[in-house]
Amino acid sequence: MRDVASRAGVSIATVSRFINDPETLSPDMRARVEDAVRALGYIRHGAARALSMRRSxxxxxxxxxxxxxxxxxxxxxxxxxxxxxxxxxxxxxxxxxxxxxxxxxxxxxxxxxxxxxxxxxxxxxxxxxxxxxxxxxxxxxxxxxxxxxxxxxxxDNRGMARRLAEHLLDLGHTEFGVISGPRGSNDRARERVEGVHRALAKKGLPLPAERVVERPYRVAEGRLGLKTLMELPSPPTAVICGNDVLAFGAILEAQALGYDVPGDVSIAGFDDLDWASQLPPGLTTIALPxxxxxxxxxxxxxxxxxxxxxxxxxxxxxxxxxxxxxxxxxxxx
Amino acid sequence: MRDVASRAGVSIATVSRFINDPETLSPDMRARVEDAVRALGYIRHGAARALSMRRSxxxxxxxxxxxxxxxxxxxxxxxxxxxxxxxxxxxxxxxxxxxxxxxxxxxxxxxxxxxxxxxxxxxxxxxxxxxxxxxxxxxxxxxxxxxxxxxxxxxDNRGMARRLAEHLLDLGHTEFGVISGPRGSNDRARERVEGVHRALAKKGLPLPAERVVERPYRVAEGRLGLKTLMELPSPPTAVICGNDVLAFGAILEAQALGYDVPGDVSIAGFDDLDWASQLPPGLTTIALPxxxxxxxxxxxxxxxxxxxxxxxxxxxxxxxxxxxxxxxxxxxx
DNA sequence: ATTGTAAATGTAACCGTTTACAAATTACCA
DNA sequence: TGGTAATTTGTAAACGGTTACATTTACAAT
The missing domain is CATH 3.40.50.2300 (Response regulator)
Structure with missing residues (x-):
């Protein structure tokens, strides 16, 4: 900046002003500084600015x-x-x-x-x-x-999970399963499960613990999750997955196990990823902008x-x- | 830092040393500074450090x-x-x-x-x-x-595209198609197409321009790409896609159009995404670590x-x- | 001319570190 | 015990900007 200033024959304050607020300079100054800046390829030093302005x-x-x-x-x-x-x-x-x-x-x-x-x-x-x-x-x-x-x-993670559950309730489902993402320190995952829980509770339906499986967000894990659910003594007819990736796996596994989707089991997710509309039979999901x-x-x-x-x-x-x-x-x- | 120094009764240089290289301090000093740092919850000011060290x-x-x-x-x-x-x-x-x-x-x-x-x-x-x-x-x-x-x-983008092409050549294919990503300012995409080109050229096979379609990296676009290729007067029997996303779309579209994969048309991609092994019939691809x-x-x-x-x-x-x-x-x- | 006011520009303090160098302390040895 | 070297600590000068404040300049009003 010192170089720019001396080349333009002005003070460094003027250069600073040129950079930050050119309007305050006289046209003459502005032109001179601009030339110097361009000639020297000057780029402001961010750290110095941050230090001075107390803002990075x-x-x-x-x-x-x-x-x-x-x-x-x-x-x-x-x-x-x-x-x-x-x-x-x-x-x-x-x-x-x-x-x-x-x-x-x-x-x-x-x-x-x-x-x-x-x-x-x-x-x-x-x-x-x-x-x-x-x-x-x-x-x-x-x-x-x-x-x-x-x-x-x-x-509203709880609310949207509830909506998904209600959509499935409206379709006559009463046997629900959930393939959730790990809930450890993930409140979004927790709330989604809770949303399903509440929607069912309102209709007097239970969501037994064994009907909620927790799996990392990967396709292969979604498959495992669905398998676990379908091997239950009384398998669910509606499965809500923590996101579309899990749902993807769930659909594939259901099909691989010979179940018809949605004939035998309905599956839904969250995200509306790129392919959710493409994968047959098309994934019911909640689009998150x-x-x-x-x-x-x-x-x-x-x-x-x-x-x-x-x-x-x-x-x-x-x-x-x-x-x-x-x-x-x-x-x- | 000044606060830390005065609370510990040392100079700011000593505090700086404690932060950057505690070994050089005497145990006594070290302890005193450590207490002060902890008590004040001191965190070094990155911009000042960057300015001083000329390294951000x-x-x-x-x-x-x-x-x-x-x-x-x-x-x-x-x-x-x-x-x-x-x-x-x-x-x-x-x-x-x-x-x-x-x-x-x-x-x-x-x-x-x-x-x-x-x-x-x-x-x-x-x-x-x-x-x-x-x-x-x-x-x-x-x-x-x-x-x-x-x-x-x-x-080696060219090389890996060639490998994919050779794999398909080995399987007896001679009619190739490519669904590339946009090649505008993307040299990776260009090189992949070129790799296919070369592998074919080595066997004396052409890769006519109409057999190379360019599509953005999205599943739906992959579908479109495949549709375009299959509508050609002489459709390819092997389609190499710019990445797995395009390949995903291509497989779905092929199946939707009633083609068997790989019976009627072989499809391959690049990336080995999570689901590439899951989606039936399993996607042949190049795993990129x-x-x-x-x-x-x-x-x-x-x-x-x-x-x-x-x-x-x-x-x-x-x-x-x-x-x-x-x-x-x-x-x- | 003189004065007042506004606009343009310059001066210099400050932001919070690091680090070369100086100073002080300690350790060691003859 | 004095002297020297090694270690520990302190002092102060950068680093490269921003900006409050001071100064200069231009110009209008008296």
Missing amino acids: HAIGAIIPTVDNPTRASKVAALQKHCRENGYNVLLALSEYDLDLELQQCRNLVEAGADGLMLEGGLHHPELYELLESRNIVFVNTIVYDPASPYPNIGF APKVGLLAARYLLETLAGKAMPHATEVEVRLIRRGSTGPAPKRG | HAIGAIIPTVDNPTRASKVAALQKHCRENGYNVLLALSEYDLDLELQQCRNLVEAGADGLMLEGGLHHPELYELLESRNIVFVNTIVYDPASPYPNIGF APKVGLLAARYLLETLAGKAMPHATEVEVRLIRRGSTGPAPKRG
Whole structure:
């Protein structure tokens, strides 16, 4: 910057102004500085700026893993909106581990992240402490919970699971099974199971523990899950899966075992991945507009940083998409 | 840091030493500083450190999109290894657009990225200039090319496409089709098509232009691609797809059109995604160990930054996985 | 001319580290 | 015991920007 200044024959303050707010310069100055900047290929030193401004212009994103397209699209949308507003995105992975998540959070704080996008509402208590003591703005995503003390943007996981269950109840099903993702430190997974539970409870139907199997989010695991359920003394006629990947496996396994989908068993998931409409018989699922969550999260963070008051909790609407994988309950045999 | 120093009754230099190299402190000092650090919950200010050290401890990753699990796993591996060595990862998306990629690169330079992981070997010429003029270490990934002037880590895209083609040639196929991803500014896609081309040429077989269709990487597009190929006056008996997603669509469409896979048409892809082994009849594909690329890229960047000489180009081996979607060529009717 | 005001530009302090160098302490040996 | 070397700790100068404040300049109003 000193070089630019001396080449243009101005002070470094003028160069700084040219970079940040060219309007305040006289046209003459502006032209001179511009030439110098261009000639020298000057690029502002971000760390120095961050130090001076006490703002790094970086947003941290901590997600469990990156192998799910829905989640990936959320991060992509965040990145895009941040970038368009002069913010960079620091990516960190928590692997569904609250301690690791806390560690990653510390790293991002050290890196100077001005804001943080988290996933879910369940975090290490020290994480909240840390963020609040440093006044770092953050938002929980994928979850919508107006009652939470922490800002959040996302879906009503319980509600959408209930909707899926109700859809199947309407089709006459009474024997339900669930292939959930691991619920350990994943409140989204928990809430989805709970949503099913409640929908059934309202009709006086039980959801016995053995009808809920927990499996990692992989196709092969979805197969195993379905197999387990169908080997039960009384197998379910409707299976709700923690996401489309598990549902994919469930459908394949059902077909492999000789069951007709949806004739013998209905199967549904969450996400509406690319192929959900393509795989016969078409997967009934809940479409989750994850990019919208990413965009809203970015907007929340940047606007809050800019001093604007933003809604504490905002719900992103989901859509139940009925396709061929769910149908009327089979007649009792 | 000043606070920590005064609370511990030492100089700030001592605190700095405690953070960076505790061994050099006397046990007494170490204990005192440690207490103070803990009591105050001190976390080092990354920007100040970056400014002082002229090193940000951040690695930038520019990838086209994030919606492909293979690519995602590469970034995840990069992130993990970087994190384990005290480096953060800045994520940027280029959307297969060289100009946007250059822009993102500038942003990352401004953010202070010490190193950069790029994808492919085809970039805006200014990008290379920029990186070299600033002495930013970088590495092209997913491509392996010892002849390239730029460091790279990845696969022999041409070679693996050839292997797939040879596998199909061995099965007696002579009528080939290709559903490629968009080749515009994607050298990986180009090389894969070229690999097929060469394998055929070696046997004196042509690959007419109308037998190569270009489609975005989506299942529905794969379907369209296959439909286009099968509607040709002389449809192919073997179809090589740009990746597994396209292959997924191709298989579904073939089955929907009443063709038997592999009886009437053999189909293969690249990636070996999670479900490639699950979807009947099982997808023949080339397994790409993308996490390994991410790890090696991280290692290359960090070691180079540490002053170690690293190999200019390193190939990551791929594996041809034969499954049910490829079989003997149908008898000529 | 003189003065006042607004706009353009410059000066210099500050942001929070690291680290070369200086100073102080300790250890060791003759 | 003094001297030297090795170890530990402190001092202060960068690092490269931003910005409050001071200064200069231009111009209008008196």
